[in-house]
Amino acid sequence: MEKILVSSRGVNLFYDSARVLKDITFDIMEKQVTALIGPSGCGKSSFLRCINRMNDFIPSARVEGEILVGGSDIYAGGVDVIALRRNVGMVFQKPNPFPMSIYDNVAYGPRLHGIKQKDRLDDIVKQSLVGAALWDEVKDKLKTPGTGLSGGQQQRLCIARAIATEPEILLMDEPTSALDPMATARIEELVRELKKRYTVVIVTHNMQQAARISDRTAFFLMGDLVEYDATPKMFTSPEDKRTEDYITGRFG
């Protein structure tokens, strides 16, 4: 049974007076992978960052409309943004492990949220690394720097770090664009696993990747949500001519 987890209602995003998202309305389903596609500058990454209020860091950014996560508007007054970001984890384009050990990278979030007991942290670190399909590769060198890992391993470390706080939602902003094909394949495999426990929203420039790993796909163009549908439908017979033109490489 499909259940809505994130609901975007008439979302507009402005950077100063420039409107970069126009009236975005759609629902993201729980424990599914939703891919956001579109040419550079279409607003897909901006929308992704609205879901955990990352745009708050940009002084000129202003959001109108509502985004409901689990039924509550995350832009309403009095929302605990720290708690929101614990619930909505994020993985970025370039792997960005903190300059600390593998263990400390993963334990960082839980510690920040007040967990101090060693055995509990050990457990969280192990479970998170297992969940990110990295445990077997690093279990004997947890005290070595996270920056010493390969690019693909670093990205999985970032995923482990993101899931260590037990979020409901994982946002991924082009998580494989800096990785080689093998490392990309491992992340894609991992995403399929992750959706058993998490709701994944992924921005990707690689349409074959969106076709491979997502359940639903949203196509953005110049700030508009042009089309949103089940992924097989989007990549075989989309309704909108602009979607068709984009996925067949006629522009973008």
Added chain:
Amino acid sequence: MEPVITRKQLEADLTELKRMVLRLGKMAEESISKAIWALKNQDAELARMVLAKDDDIDDLAEALDNACMHFAARFQPLGEDLRAVTSIMHMAVDLERIGDYGGNIAKVAVELADKELIKPLIDIPRMLDVLSAMMSKALVAFDTNNAEMAKEVFAMDDLMDDLEKQIMRELLLLMMERPQRIEQATQLLNVARTLERGGDHVTNVAERVIYILTGKTVKASAFRRPRPATPYAHKEHEER
């Protein structure tokens, strides 16, 4: 990394696939029309030529199938390109089958070349005319990206059914009059049935053309006159 789809290369390759489909269609059409011509004119020589060409049609269909797989591997097509390449693979099967039908009819033509025909052949060549027109329309629609033209093929299939029934009635009468005619009449019935099946395959091709162009799956029956349940109704399912 931006996905780099080399549209130019993709289109060049897709055009080549289309060219192969058109060539296969032309060969299939020639096979079946020459076979009927040979049957009508009792020309065993021509019938044997049709049979000799059968391998060429099979080879081209196989080459087209391979080319489609290479295309899919090279471009990982999506959207209309994906619909085109998968549809072309189906069309290759339908067109090759029509070519085979030409071979089947040519075998009958060889057998009947030195026998006295129980009747002059009129409606069978007429069926061929309709079939050829259907094929030409379906292939031109494919070549020129014309979904409306493809839809016109569907109604023509009604005419094929009418002609087949007419032939059947006529041959049944001839058989009832003289049981000695049964062998040849049965062969001619098979020829009519074969042409009618050819029409079904052309209809499949037209459906595919519409799917490529619109992304919508259409049923030919929606464009044909409603048909009452007949003893031959099972035929439709057979071909699906």
